[in-house]
Amino acid sequence: MTKLSHERSKALFEEAQQFIPGGVNSPVRAFRGVGGTPVFIAKAKGPYLWDVDGNRYTDFVMSWGPLVLGHAPEAVVRAVQAQAELGTSYGAPTELETRLARKVTELMPGVEMLRFVNSGTEATMSALRLARAFTKRDKIVKFSGHYHGHGDMLLVQAGSGVATLGLPDSPGVPRGAAQDTLTLPFNDLGALEELFARFPEQIAAVILEPVAGNMGLVRPKAGYLEGLRRLTREHGTLLIFDEVMTGFRVALGGAQGHYAVEPDLTTLGKVIGGGLPVGAYGGRREIMQWVAPAGPMYQAGTLSGNPLAMAAGLATLEEWSRPGVFEAAAEAARTLVEGIAKLARQAGIPLQTDQAGTMFGFFFTEEPVSDYASAKTSDVQRYAKFFHAALEHGVYLAPSQFEAGFTSAAHTPEVVAQALEGLEGAFRSVAD
Numbered sequence: 375m376t377k378l379s380h381e382r383s384k385a386l387f388e389e390a391q392q393f394i395p396g397g398v399n400s401p402v403r404a405f406r407g408v409g410g411t412p413v414f415i416a417k418a419k420g421p422y423l424w425d426v427d428g429n430r431y432t433d434f435v436m437s438w439g440p441l442v443l444g445h446a447p448e449a450v451v452r453a454v455q456a457q458a459e460l461g462t463s464y465g466a467p468t469e470l471e472t473r474l475a476r477k478v479t480e481l482m483p484g485v486e487m488l489r490f491v492n493s494g495t496e497a498t499m500s501a502l503r504l505a506r507a508f509t510k511r512d513k514i515v516k517f518s519g520h521y522h523g524h525g526d527m528l529l530v531q532a533g534s535g536v537a538t539l540g541l542p543d544s545p546g547v548p549r550g551a552a553q554d555t556l557t558l559p560f561n562d563l564g565a566l567e568e569l570f571a572r573f574p575e576q577i578a579a580v581i582l583e584p585v586a587g588n589m590g591l592v593r594p595k596a597g598y599l600e601g602l603r604r605l606t607r608e609h610g611t612l613l614i615f616d617e618v619m620t621g622f623r624v625a626l627g628g629a630q631g632h633y634a635v636e637p638d639l640t641t642l643g644k645v646i647g648g649g650l651p652v653g654a655y656g657g658r659r660e661i662m663q664w665v666a667p668a669g670p671m672y673q674a675g676t677l678s679g680n681p682l683a684m685a686a687g688l689a690t691l692e693e694w695s696r697p698g699v700f701e702a703a704a705e706a707a708r709t710l711v712e713g714i715a716k717l718a719r720q721a722g723i724p725l726q727t728d729q730a731g732t733m734f735g736f737f738f739t740e741e742p743v744s745d746y747a748s749a750k751t752s753d754v755q756r757y758a759k760f761f762h763a764a765l766e767h768g769v770y771l772a773p774s775q776f777e778a779g780f781t782s783a784a785h786t787p788e789v790v791a792q793a794l795e796g797l798e799g800a801f802r803s804v805a806d
C-alpha cells in the first residue's frame with residue numbers, strides 16, 4: 375500500500391505554529407495524544423473529510439459530536455444561507471430562539487426552560503453559578519475523567535481515589551477558584567454518600583456526564599444514575615447532567631431520556647448548534663426563573679441566541695427527530711463496534727468496546743472499564759499506532775484514546791462496511 379502524502383498539512387502546521395499556540399485553537403487537534411502532524415481539512419460532505427493533500431477519510435469524530443446529520447447536510451446549509459441573507463446578528467430577540475428552545479424542551483424530559491449561550495464551557499459555568507445561587511451553597515462535586523469545559527472551577531485535578539480536594543489542573547487557575555470543587559470516582563455511589571456526610575448542607579450541585587465521553591466512552595452502572603438522583607434529592611443538592619455530548623446522541627431525549635432519570639439542570643451544546651457555536655443550560659422552571667432578567671443570577675452574551683446558529687440548530691433537530699433517523703445512526707454505531715470487536719478478536723488483541731446510541735468507544739485493555747482508573751489501563755501507545763494505521767486506511771478516528779467516537783445519519787451501512795475494511799488493515803498492523 376502506498377503511503378498517503380501529508381506534505382501540505384505539514385507545511386500548513388509549521389506556518390500555523392508561528393501565529394497560533396501549538397498551531398491549533400483547541401489542544402486535542404494537535405495530535406499530541408497520538409504523535410505526528412494533524413491533517414488540515416479542506417472540505418467535508420456527508421460522512422467524509424478531505425484533507426488539503428486530497429486524501430479522503432471516513433469521519434468518526436464529526437467535529438467532536440455536533441454533526442448528527444453528517445457534514446454539510448442540505449437542510450442545514452439551506453437554513454444558514456437563508457438566514458445569512460436576513461442578517462447574521464441583531465442583539466435583539468428573534469422567533470428562532472423560541473422555536474429552538476421549544477424544540478429542545480419537547481425532546482429533553484428535564485428541561486422546562488433554557489438559556490442559550492455560545493459553548494459548552496459557558497453552559498456548565500452558568501449552570502454552576504445558578505446552582506450556587508439557588509441553593510446558597512458553594513461546594514460542587516465532579517467526577518474523575520469527566521470534562522465540563524475549561525472554566526476555572528471545573529478544571530480540577532481529577533485524580534483517582536476518593537474525594538480529591540480541589541487542586542487546579544492548569545497553571546493560572548487560582549486555588550480559590552478550585553477549592554470548592556470536590557472530585558470523586560465515577561460509578562461509586564458509596565463515595566458520594568461519604569462526601570455528603572463529610573460536608574453536610576454545603577454541596578450546591580453534583581455535575582456529571584451521565585454517560586462519560588471524555589475518558590473514552592464509559593456508561594453508568596445499572597442503578598447509578600437513579601442512586602445519584604436519590605442522594606442529591608435527600609441532601610438538597612442539585613443534580614446537573616452535562617449532556618453537551620450525550621444530548622440527542624445517547625437517545626433523542628439524551629441520557630436523561632434513555633435512563634429515565636430527570637436532573638434538576640441540564641447543560642447542552644454541540645448538536646443544538648448543528649455545527650455552529652451554541653450551548654445552553656436549562657432545567658426546572660422554578661430554578662431557571664432565577665436567571666436574569668427574570669431573576670437575580672446574572673448571565674449574558676452579545677452573540678447568545680445568534681440567528682445563524684439558531685437556524686442551524688433548528689434544522690438539525692428537526693431532521694434528526696424524524697422517525698427512524700436516530701435509530702439508523704445508532705445502528706451504524708452498533709455495527710461498527712461489533713465489527714471492531716470481531717476484528718480485534720481475530721487479530722488476538724485485547725479490546726473493550728462499548729456503545730450508547732450514536733456514541734461508541736474502545737479501549738486497548740483486558741480490564742472492563744467503569745471509571746477513569748480502569749480507562750487508564752488502556753495501552754495508549756497501541757492506540758496511537760492504531761490511529762495512524764486507520765488514517766492510512768482512510769478512517770479518521772479521534773486523535774486520543776480517551777475520546778468517544780460518533781456516527782451520524784450519513785453513516786449508511788455501506789459507509790460503515792467500507793470503514794471496517796480499512797480498520798481490518800489497521801488491526802493487522804498493530805497485532806505485531
Ligand code: PLP
Nearest residue numbers: 493494495521522523616618619
Ligand atoms: N461538557 C462536555 C460533556 C463536553 O464534552 C464538552 C466539550 O467537549 C464541554 C462540556 C465543553 O464544551 P465546549 O468545548 O463547547 O466549550
